[in-house]
Amino acid sequence: MQNPTGIKIIVNSQNTDKVLLDSVIEGTQIISIRYFLQSSDGTDKTFIQTVIKANSISFKMEDELENLLSEGAFYIDQGQLKMKLLRPGYQEKPEEKILSTL
Numbered sequence: 094m095q096n097p098t099g100i101k102i103i104v105n106s107q108n109t110d111k112v113l114l115d116s117v118i119e120g121t122q123i124i125s126i127r128y129f130l131q132s133s134d135g136t137d138k139t140f141i142q143t144v145i146k147a148n149s150i151s152f153k154m155e156d157e158l159e160n161l162l163s164e165g166a167f168y169i170d171q172g173q174l175k176m177k178l179l180r181p182g183y184q185e186k187p188e189e190k191i192l193s194t195l
Contacts, residue, residue: 126142160182173193173195174193176188
């Protein structure tokens with residue numbers, strides 16, 4: 094498998110696909126994406142920030158009052174794809190899992 098050289102973000106809104114980003118990644122750029130997810134009735138909204146690096150993807154989720162709901166990361170370590178998840182807003186213990194051996 095070749096390493097990807099770009100990023101493409103497509104969202105579906107009102108049954109129509111919309112391209113938000115279609116960009117080539119040069120070298121070791123860091124990409125930061127900030128967006129809101131909103132419930133279909135519009136009553137709940139969550140702010141999400143995602144940071145994409147060469148060997149990891151991290152994310153942070155907050156509610157409208159800027160309370161940290163969860164944060165985590167997907168990353169490669171010692172030939173394994175791992176995930177770390179912290180959910181302080183729900184008072185849960187941190188979780189770390191091996192998702193796959195590469």
